[in-house]
Amino acid sequence: MQQVKKFNVYERERDRRLLFTKNLTPGKSFFAEMLLKDRGAEYRAWDVSRSKLGAGIKKGASQIGIKEGDAVLYLGASHGFTPSYVSDMVGRDGFVFCLDFAPRVVRDLVFVCEERENMAPILADANQPESYKELVPAEVDVVFQDVAQKNQLGIFLKNCDSYLKTGGFGLLALKARSVDVTKKPREIFERVRKELEKHPGMTVVDYRDLYPFEKDHALFICKKK
Numbered sequence: 001m002q003q004v005k006k007f008n009v010y011e012r013e014r015d016r017r018l019l020f021t022k023n024l025t026p027g028k029s030f031f032a033e034m035l036l037k038d039r040g041a042e043y044r045a046w047d048v049s050r051s052k053l054g055a056g057i058k059k060g061a062s063q064i065g066i067k068e069g070d071a072v073l074y075l076g077a078s079h080g081f082t083p084s085y086v087s088d089m090v091g092r093d094g095f096v097f098c099l100d101f102a103p104r105v106v107r108d109l110v111f112v113c114e115e116r117e118n119m120a121p122i123l124a125d126a127n128q129p130e131s132y133k134e135l136v137p138a139e140v141d142v143v144f145q146d147v148a149q150k151n152q153l154g155i156f157l158k159n160c161d162s163y164l165k166t167g168g169f170g171l172l173a174l175k176a177r178s179v180d181v182t183k184k185p186r187e188i189f190e191r192v193r194k195e196l197e198k199h200p201g202m203t204v205v206d207y208r209d210l211y212p213f214e215k216d217h218a219l220f221i222c223k224k225k
Contacts, residue, residue: 001038008068008089009057010043017213019046019054021088030112031081044088048213051082052146052173055213061221062206065142065169069093073136073163075126075155076146076173078105080112080119086144087119094118097136101125126155129162139165146173153179153192157199160224170202170222177216185216193220201225 001010001020010020020036020043027042029035034045048054057064066072068091077083077098087096098113099122100106106123113119124132126147143164145156152174160170174192176185189209196204206221 001043004057005062007057007064007066008091009046015045017047017049017058019048019057019085020044021046021085024088024091024118025115028115030084030115031079044085046085051085052210052214052217052219053082053144053171054085055210055217056171056173056208056219056221058213059208059210059219061208061219063169064171064221065223066090066144067141070141071137071139072096072142072144073140073159074098074144074146075159076100076148077109077121078102078146079108080121082146083109083119084112084116087116090118092118095120097122097140099124099126099132126159127151129159133162136163139163139168141165141168142171143168144171144173148175148178150179153195157196157202160202160222164224166201166224168224169205170224172196172220172222173210174218174220175216176218185218189218192218196220196222 023042023044036043048058070090077100083098096119109121156172176188208219210217
């Protein structure tokens with residue numbers, strides 16, 4: 001098992017679509033993922049074709065900003081698949097605030113959070129960051145967003161302005177077809193990058209097209225100045 005850069009993520013050479021994280025809850029598998037023991041530690045297999053963050057790491061992202069002990073605001077947490085791996089990455093001293101707008105998926109998310117002491121579910125609309133200010137710290141280390149809405153860039157910037165600390169990282173998993181189905185994804189990606197760079201206090205430090213793991217998706221990694 002080999003660590004990927006300085007991330008709390010691991011890989012094996014023969015596993016093209018898998019990453020691994022050290023399991024915060026040994027013996028427990030939440031999404032039928034494979035559990036693997038190596039040198040006394042237990043790892044969870046992470047299928048990157050189901051995760052924009054995982055795909056970005058596999059595509060060679062130079063930095064993702066998520067480290068042990070971090071507080072992460074995760075927008076678009078859905079059933080909790082990727083947030084559970086972020087939970088492994090930040091460890092017991094970190095915390096993942098998992099927000100989604102759909103009651104049906106939040107019900108599933110609750111079951112994952114009940115087993116993981118560093119995750120909490122939030123039923124709220126990411127387009128209204130002021131509505132959950134009592135549930136999230138005034139400043140977080142990382143904002144991660146996977147919200148497939150037309151105004152996903154605006155939602156991301158509002159939450160970064162509201163919650164991301166200076167020097168913190170914002171990660172935007174962008175679905176081009178949700179922004180404008182009439183434009184080529186590459187055109188959308190270029191436009192979004194320019195808008196991110198124009199936003200006060202925001203710098204794009206890395207960008208990855210997520211093909212072939214995710215079609216018409218890109219991951220933008222930003223740092224707040």
